[in-house]
Amino acid sequence: MKSITRNDHPSAGILASVQNFFGRFHLAQVARASHATKTKGVPFRVLFCYLISTIFSNRSTYRDYLKHQDQLTFSDKTFRNLLNNGRINWQKFLILLCQRIIRFIEPLTDSARQNVFIVDDSMYERAHAKHVELAAFQFDHARHRHTRGFRFLQLGWSDGNTFLPVTFSLLSGQNQVCGVKADARTHSGKRKLQAQRKAPEVVRELLVSALSQGVRASYVLFDSWFSSPKMFHQLRQLKLHAVAMVKRSKKVYYRFNGQMMDVKAIFKAQKKRRGRSRYLLSVRVEAVVEGEENIPVKLVYIRNRRKRKDYLVLASTDTQLPEDEIIRLYGKRWSIEMYFKMCKQYLRLAKYQGLSYDGIFAHTACVAIAYSLLAVQHREQEDDRTLGELFYLMVDELADITFTEAIRQLIDLFQEAFENEPVLSEKVMDQIMERFLKKLPSSYRERLTKAAA
Template structure:
């Protein structure tokens, strides 16, 4: 968290407009230890890709993005809140008041509790972000209320479930019922429907906007996005949620190229917790280097000097220099004599627009 915050403050924030919507992104990925038996807090976790249970952890990660650069902020290797799913328990010799003891306790908490803990740490560290993005696995009215109380707005995908209800037109309805009850937009609009509803939890109401978007991967289907920031338009909500893909690229990079979970065979939970930030730090180095190579503003004074040089050299001046170079090369190669070269140049100028002819004659 400290390293990422320093990179954002010193290297990225000066290059980013204040009007840009910076976001926190939350997601989890499988941390597989399928061949292990004695790893501390090892558990049976569900793999959404294969649809089976495997041995390992759920690596819950919090990241920051400005739409261009993604940086990890924090993580937790989740075991399981259920003792029945745990294949190994926590070490009994760890003081619960120590950092290691607190991490083990957090690893056995439910995912929403860990999400709130990571967001509070990022908020206390002063990481500049206005919105929190996550997929449908974490979306619930309770979590929307809790994150909004911390000080962030949420843009998330909503699961089309009969258990997920919002207050619409005076009664609690699921998103499918809301979709059927309203008229859809015609034509090739970016979204099908936009409805302002309320998320209700323990009697508290939070105004939110539901945006129903066409599912490009499946014709006739739709996706549902929810936003607690009512000041954003539907297009801005869709655009902002698109930044969530950065964390998927991050997971792919860490697992396929940075040896996350592969270069250590440790069985201690402390060792695994230390290994993960080492891999994340490698990713930060690559992300910072990529930003410096892509963003021309990071070149500093050299960028300003090149801009000044381009402003001094006009287009017609450059064209005149190229023509002169071409004539010199033809003369040195003895392809044409001087009289023939002048005739060729006059013929070329005669076919140019009159304004260009006058300006080129002035340049030469």
């Protein structure tokens, strides 16, 4: 492919890596299955590889095009038409890509390891845009203010070392800045209608889509924003177990000893573990939803060693899990926070300036694909078992997240947990981000560092 000549070495090197990634995971087949094909003009592969490669630059796709237009065989209108193409099912594209990468990762880890789905959302800000389709006034919990944009709802997969974006949705809201009509018969219309539904409903839809395409995990991890007895019931209907943080609210009740009680009342009524125990209390309750069979849930109260009166509450629908394992599994949820920060800080997540919802959605999908490429590169740099059969037989697999690491991450959550925003501190996030970047190939590291500058 000759879309960029060899006189631009950094761009050509990254483009070559993207092309190799495209061929290695047979993305041409994925594109056909997702209706991402072209019958005439510039092939989809050429445009796709160019769009992904520009994400690693320190400028927008349009600015990159202006710099290289004398070396390209297409116009800026060509790649804009691809992004705005409502026929392409980008959610299916991501799921099929994730499935293929999981096939590459699974032989490297023991079959007994618990793979997990992770659900979380983040702010996709378009503060100054008044004509963006389906943009709405959203409350930014990180900055404690309202702003225009979307809720970036992400479903991810992790084996404890590698995080992969499975699929996502950009959710609108009731206070829309610019509404739009949607035709439910098209992929574009289905995305737009999904964006206007409530987040718990969309979470279930994303999980159903992933499971239907063969992406498997044993547990679903999420924070207190999605925790509710109804969510636990929905996951059990899909034959999935939940490991989640529970909000300390007096409005959410569980059946305990025959009475409906909130988690605070349960905590006050029970005798706590003494000494320097890893957790304060563990009780079994039932999640009650009218018209549904009660589901057993194990609540684990985690002590804040920095402030003894504070605690967090974790819940698991798998009551056979030991308390230490519940804490360790929940520690895997941190990887999605790293994903959000990586995409926003280095991969130009919310920098796309188009007004079309389809264009914004497609660009977000390209960012997720670029992160998947980095995840594969990171795994190959770190895991010697990827080097060949001899190394596979002689080298131990990468260790899963340890209980100590999970506890450390939970302790860091306490600082924000009582301000209704259970996320890691900025300092800890930056430290781990630096470690992630150091494992990447030098060409990617240099380009991402420039992009963040």
